[in-house]
Amino acid sequence: MMEWIVSILLISGALFMLVAAIGVVKLQDVYMRMHAITKAASLGAILMLAAVVLWHPQWIVAIEALMVVLFVILTAPIGAHMLARVSHHMKVPIGQGYIMDELQDAIDRNEMDGTVSDEDKAIDADKL
Amino acid sequence: MLLLLAVLIGVLYGSAVYLLLRRNIFKLVLGLIFLGYATNLLLFVASGLTSGYPAFIRNLEGETATMSDPLPQALILTAIVIGLGVTAFALVLVYRFYSVTGTVDLDELSENE
Amino acid sequence: MESVILQIAARHMRPILIVLSLVVLYRGHNEPGGGFIGGLMLGAAFILYAMAFGVSKTQKSISFSPVTMTALGLLIALLSGVPALFSGSPFMTGEWITLFQHTVVELKLGTPLLFDVGVYLTVAGMLMLVMFSIMED
Amino acid sequence: MILVLPIMLPLLFMVALIFTRRWLAFQQVFSLIASFALTFLSALLLAEVSRKGIMTLQLGGWPAPYGITLVVDLLSAIMLTTTSFVALVVMIYSPGFIDKERQTAGYYPLVFGLLMGVNGAFITGDIFNMYVWYEVMLTSSFVLIALGGSAEQLRGSVKYVTISFVASIFFVSAIGIMYGQAGTLNMADLAYKMRSWEEMPYMNSALMLFFIAFSIKAALFPFFFWLPASYHTPPVAITALFAGTLTKVGIYTMMRFYSLFVVEDVMFWKIFLLVIAGLTMTVGVLMAASQFDIRKILSFHIISQVGYMVMGLVIFTPQAVAAAIYFTVHNMLSKTGTFLAGGLVYQRSGSYDLKYLGGLYKSMPFLALLFFVPAMSLAGIPPLPGFFGKLFLVKGGFAAGDYLITGVAIAVGLFTLFSMVKIWNEAYWKSEPENMPAPSRVSNLTLAASSLLVLAVILLGVFVGPVMKITHEAAVQLTDPLIYIQAVLGKQ
Amino acid sequence: MIQPDTYPVLSFAVYFSFACLTISLFAGLYRLLTGPSLPDRIVVMDLIASLVIGLIINYVMLTGQPVFLNVAVAIALLVFMGNIAFAKYLKRRVQQ
Amino acid sequence: MLKIFTFLLRIFRLILFIGYYLKELVVSSLYVAYDIITPKDLMRPGFVEVPIDLKNETAVIALVNLISMTPGSLTVDMSPDKKKIYIHAMYLFDKDAFIRKIKNELEDRIRLIFD
């Protein structure tokens, strides 16, 4: 029974990661890919960790697994935030179907820091 | 497995050397870092590979026979940390080099010799 | 202007990282970890803080100079080899004492652990120094 | 117990100096006392070893092939003593020569860091540990060479750091390859095992990697580029220190390794290394002859002279090896001496360029003497030690039947003489150039340091008999590796 | 050690999971090589970090050595700092 | 005594919150996963400004992170006065509903735990 539960957890976690990876390939702009990575991947990891804890029911394993989960939740969004923010500053091309950009509005109102320069368009990412 | 990892080590050394031969000083440092990786891996692979038996004593009978060789691991750890120190210094050196000479082109080093 | 989110996160992460680095340092003799890893973690704590708040604020938030910290680590590591001399053993021979023997919290302390503390401080000090040096603006 | 001190004392001194880095006067005095203590200690060790034979220490009490063993044989002791003496002289020289900013920016602790690494490399009996000491030494030298951060210095350091790093990488890689096959790191143990194997199909590849690493550090042909590219950039006191210690570690290691590990294919190694030695001597000296900067002449010269040491080593008779050791010692002293004298020239005239120098023979006769003696020693003029080094090398070479390389060694002597005399003719004999800046005062301490070294050079020549006796014993130990192996492992 | 003959299902799960992660690694590689923007490439590092956590867990299951989890902790704790560094650098580039 | 009680209460709320959050997580994850693996695109992306009233920094960071961890939304930035956050949302069918959901469900629960 336990073997089955663990196996399902493991497989579903891996599938989540796979979906995230597919998302990274398929999704249309950097923000959406970030979504896929921060969430699906983290969730996958969490599921797999659950499998480990169930299979090795020791305190130390549980604590370590919990630490992984906590730290993923604590750090992954920060990293994503930093990258998303700078992507917005860089005016990384966005995909279709955007319905609003209130962040840009705030920047235009000078409420937010959003460094803009004339060369924005000219930045050749490869040469940076 | 050995062959695969040997190929990997070869590629890493090759890339490192190629980077070292570039003109950009930053690539030079990158090359040094890569050399460090390649060497750490070499130390690890050349001394034999053991899967699944980390070098921890767990009070199990006969575990030391199957346990992976801890010595190269310790050596690599030492080498990694030394590499970190030297690379950090090299990075600051590059930074200073640029701020003083105003160039990152290594070929401009040739003057004055 | 640095990200507010990052600043809040850094303020929260630093103590976590420091405590964790101490744990890792202590566990090192029996579990993964030790002076290097602990030291790297401690250094990372301050690097994170410096990335969020800048170097000068970080420097102000600590009361010691990283150079001194590095040297102190070195000194501790060096001195950890000395006790062996008093018992007539070669330099750096491990000397151990057991606290709270035969109790639940039995604690084995030895000069190798002290040595690891030296490693810990040196590595962390060096990382801080490098970062402070390069990031200054 | 005393064996651990050559490493631990410099470390302790370094730490102490880091803590006190703001108090310049204390640093100066303390380093002087400390380096004197180190010199005294090494002399003591030398005396001990020549009386009792090889000394060993198992660190941490772990037995020989497992823990790290420190081994001091005569060669190590000789190298230790010479190195610490050179450092002592440089420590006397530095306060009057190196600018205050550099002095307070970690110069003194770094010198002790360097010494720690150099001493460690001299006395360790463990290959990986040797790598670690190499790194300690190199990192210190990286910093020392870049200390001050002028554009020229940075240019030199980039080259120096990169090529040294590459050498270190070869070193570690070789250790990995070697450990993978032999499963040991203890040098005596490895040497012992190598002698017990019927054959060792792949060991020589690892040895070749070691050789490349050491010849980069020792600046052998064609791996020497970093040396002339960087040695002229830092203050000459630092260069002098490097010349007296750093490149010689490469040679020391090569001696040790050649003695212990060249077991198979000896003829190949011998011929190969003799060719390298010959090319090194020749190319180095020819390049030295073309230069006009005192420091560059001397730097190129280091290369040439390393060729002699390798030659003596590779001939590998006790006589030739003894000659190589004596030559190395002489070179450490004389080379440092010429660099320091070059520094005095600079302090006095503000230039190292022969084109802008002149008249020093008349204006500073004593300074002229301080250059003349070590320079003539390098040129192999009797009765200075350089002559005896050359004499015994030639003797050893001819006696071993290696006529060709010995002939090359003799011929190179002429160009060596030429390049030394070139400095003399231009800087000392030529009349003062018109637009030379007003001479500045040479500090008494630097003069004293230079004189001390010159005195040592002279004494090394005067007491060639007793010194040669010791180097001969060292060579006997080195040419019979079983002595070393037995001392470390305690087995036959 | 998990062997197919003792734990057939779990063994399958581990290998299946390895397969998923492997495919995902190549997906990440694809994004790393094609970009198009720099942040696109940088986030690949995050993806790979997560995948590595997954791989570590697989090794824990395969070998029965939970000690490998320590590596996952380190990854979870520190990898985001790389993002911060990249972000700071890119921001500076934009400002110039 | 009261302190112990409030502490226990907070723990209780935390557990409740974790339950709630896990449910949200699974649901929205499945949604996003579905969207990714099916060819048809449901997305209505955009950057939304969401005002927040949390005082405690820990609460703020928790909110920011939990928003980011929820599939479909990603915190991009925060105003220097910590009063507004900017979210990149993938499914902005109804902006007000989106803001409401964050404010009422996430923010309130977090406030109960931390403030």
Added chain:
Amino acid sequence: MNSGLLIGLLLLLSFLAPFTRRYLNNLAGPLYAIVPVAGIIYYLRALPVILKGEVITESYKWIPVYDINLSFYIDGFGILFSLLILGIGAFILIYAGKYMVPYPMKGRFMGYLILFMAAMLGIVVSGNLITMFVFWELTSISSYLLIGYHHEKPEARTAALQALLITGFGGLALLGGFVLLGLPYGTYELSTILADPEPIRSSVLYLPALILILLGAFTKSAQFPFHFWLPGAMTAPSPVSAFLHSATMVKAGVFLLARLNPVMGDTQIWHILLTTFGTVTMVMGAWFSITQTDLKKILAYTTVSALGTLVLLIGTGTQYAINAAIIFLLVHALYKGTLFMMAGNIEKMTGTRDITKLGGLFKEMPVAAIVMSLALVSMAGIPPMLGFVGKELIYEATSLAPTSRYLILLAAFFTNSVLVFLSLRLSLDVFWGKRSDYQKKPFDPYVALMAGPVVLVLLSLLLGLFPANLAAPLTAMAITSVSPGHVAVGLKLWHGFNLVLLLSALTLFTGYFMYRYKRMILEHSGSINLRYFAREFSNGFVAAVDGFLHFTKKQTSRIQHGYHRFYLMTVFAVASVLVWVMIWRADPIILELNFADMPLNLVAVVVLIIAAALSAVISHSRVIALVAMGVIGFGISIIFIAFSGVDLAITMIMVEVLMVILAMAVLYHLPKYAKYSESGARMRDGLVASLVGAFMMVLVLQAGTTQMSEPISSFFKEASYSEAFGRNVVNVILVDFRALDTLGEISVIAIAALGIFSMIKLSKRKEI
């Protein structure tokens, strides 16, 4: 007193001279001369013993391990030379003390002279080849310092350099020769070597040793084609020319040949080489002296000629020849020393040494005229001066030469005729004839300047008058050491009418004839010189040095070109060639390819790392390279985990992240970089890189497939918990088993930290 002490005293004196000269003032010369005079007394007292055919030896342990001693060996030949050196030396010191008055740095000059004296004495009394060589080189160095006395003049520096390089070259050859000579004997003691020529004669080393020793002797004694440094050395002050470059140092080569004659001599090759080079040098020296106008240059070329004569005589090796050599050596030292000192005096009095600008000095300088003329009489070989005895013996020796007798005789005849011609010229043209205009009124020089010439010339006269009583015993004792089988021939002024006398007469006549028609002779020889010898040897030397410098400069800029990446490329290219050679020499590896042990996921990780590495290499973006670096770090830590390295994986990840941060922080400051290399360069670099990568790969395979011994790490596994109380074996190794490594490693870290701190600190200073 003994020789060692004497040399020691001289060395001490040479060291003290620079400090004492200024206090002693005019007394310096005579006072310094006390030491050599004491030496003379000592040797004269030893003379009776030596005359009995005994040898005085002294030996001091020097380098006992190699049986090298500081030995002295005083036999008849040695003592003759010693007396000459000390005697002339004493007078030179007196002479120089006065002569150098107007010049600066007199103290140093005197010191060098005395140093030279000690060295020269050392050569002739050495009882050990190494001892002799040490003194030999000391003479070269002191000669260098003395020739360069007027070092502010470029020609003085060139001449000094030239002399040093030529004699230095010879010295090096000599060193080789001596070492080879000593090999068959196993010792360098002259007493052993001179006792038995057999070991070296029968050794294959004879010929190389001989050639090397001859190179040493020929360069020192200015034999063709190394002669040119000697005329160049005339830029030195006259005391130097008199002492070093006529009477003593240049004789060192001749001395050496004579000294080694019992061992090396009397072989076919010895005869051929010595007579050939000796004859050529003799004739050539004479020929070039004809057209010279500088007093000292004339004397220099005649010295070259005389040295050739001596070498010729020693090479001939017959009884008469050896006798002639010894006598001529004495003769030449006496008259040439005088002549050089007189040349100095004349220059001092008149301000010139150009003989075309000199004339009619007899009135003002009668004593000088007589002294110099007497010396010239000796040079011309006219009775009753000792020179006559010498010349007679030369004719006798050459007429009895075993090979090429007539050719050599002709050469000797020509040379002697030239000497007669020059003697006439130097005496008549300088002291008689039309008086030239001088800047100041000349007068007979001071006593100090004349003492040497007078005594030497008187000695020449005395020995010439009573050859059988005074000169013969000296020759007799010398000849037993130079040529043990031979005895001295009777010396007398009058031999009766024979071929030799006829030759003498003919020589005088020819010399006079040449003087009579000197204008024609000078014209013709001048035009011949212009036509065939326009490029002087010394010019050739200078050109050679320049060419050498040019060549080295070019080579240096080619090798040490300053392009860092080519340095690196050389290192890598050579390294890969070397390692590939070793791989090729070893057995091929037998690989058991087992694909079953390749887990697919690891293959994927490896592919990932390779792809990342390649993209880091190819990409023009440094950010991408850094991302790739991060990916590689992750990949490597997975490999570590797959093979049980937990601490490694953790450290790798952390270091990785920190490295990325540090690198980004540096990139933060660096500018964009837009220059890309050409495809050719990329191909070349790629080739080198793949060679390195490939050999590393093969090495890993080699190491991974061979296991020669059981690894020592089993000990660590056993002892980790039981003895070092730790379960994490890796950590226990780091902090206990191999703690010293770790200590070194944190030292590296600390030093790097300190370095970074210093660099930043110093850079701030500059900005402020």
